[in-house]
Amino acid sequence: MKAVVQTNFDDSVSAYDAYERQTGRFTALARLLAAEMSARVDGPFAAVLDAGAGTGVSTRVFADRAQRTVALDLSREMVRELESAPRVEGDFDHLPFVDGTFDGVAFTASLFLVPDPAVAVREAVRVLRPEGVVGAVAPLGWVDADGRDVFADLERESRSPTGADAVEAALADEFTVTTGTWRFSTTAADVRRFHAIPAMAARLYPTLDADERVAKARDLLDGLEGTVEQRWRWIVGVAE
Ligand SMILES: C[S@@+](CC[C@H](N)C(=O)[O-])C[C@H]1O[C@@H](n2cnc3c(N)ncnc32)[C@H](O)[C@@H]1O
Structure with a gap:
């Protein structure tokens, strides 16, 4: 599963950057999350771990609020895009840091990508200082004006769960x-732009290769019109 996620994001760098340039969505999510986390600490962060940093969209946001920000990501191709912050190619289920290294750990749109978020949450507890803060954002999908899931009637291979409930439950166990x-x-x-990212199209067609799955997602979403609402759950935790 992790090797698949890694490959999917390795294949996604240019489409991810294009989506972000056009929408600024991940920057917006990271800013909102950083504000929620900052509201729960005294003064600026000394050290933040950006766990699942991708190409560094969230890293740049947290770097404005922390004396030191470390970017960590499973995907070598994603994280190599980042030039300014210390970057580590790694798995947030096995953090290569000693206990108590950070006062903030942020998972901007990343913690829902593992089968069991509890493992990464325990690692976050370990690398956080006692007064530390953790934050996560997880997708809830897209709904139309009547509150209906826009994918509900669309034929696709997978109805992959967003994982927001699992992320919240794992964090609530520890914080x-x-x-x-x-x-x-x-x-x-x-x-449509979101699903032009191979890693995102994988939630619809997990068994197809990158080009095929993006093409099928484009066809699937061809008839979608107007505006819909994209929802994300945020969760911020402080040590108990
Ligand atoms: C949707 S991107 C978000 C990237 C970034 N936080 C942002 O806001 O643009 C999710 C990232 O999580 C990374 N990821 C997924 N599972 C991971 C794991 N177990 N350890 C580290 N990174 C992981 C992926 O490689 C991907 O770059």
Whole structure:
């Protein structure tokens, strides 16, 4: 499963960057998450781990609020895009840091990508200082004006769960958590752009190769029109 996720993101660098340039969505999520996390510490962060940093969108946001930000990602191709911050190719289930290294650990749109988020959450507990803060953002999907899942009637291979509930439950086991939902008005064209990222199209067609799955996602979403609402759950935890 992890090797598949890694390959999917290795294949996604240019499409991910193009989506971010066009929408700024991951920057917006990281800024909102950073604000929630910052509200729970005294002063700026000394050291933040950006866990699942990708090409560094979230790293740049956290770097504005921390004296030191370390980017870690499973995908060599994603993380090599990042030039400014210390970067580590690694798995957030096995963090290569000693206990108590950070006062913030942020999972911006990353913790839902593992089968069991509890493993990474325990690692976050270990590398956090006692007063540390953890934050995560996980997708809740897209809904139309009537609140219906826009994918509900679309034929695809997978109805892959978003994992938001599992992420929240894992964090709540170890931290006192606060959670909420962020809603973004999103064009149909942006939903198509999102699924032009091979790693994102994999949630619809996990068994196809990158080009095929992106092409099938484009066909699937061809008829989508107007605007829909994209929802993300945020969860911030402080040590109990
Ligand atoms: C949707 S991207 C988000 C990237 C970045 N946080 C941002 O805001 O743009 C999710 C990232 O999580 C990484 N990832 C998934 N599972 C991981 C794991 N077990 N350890 C480290 N990184 C992981 C992927 O490689 C990918 O780059």
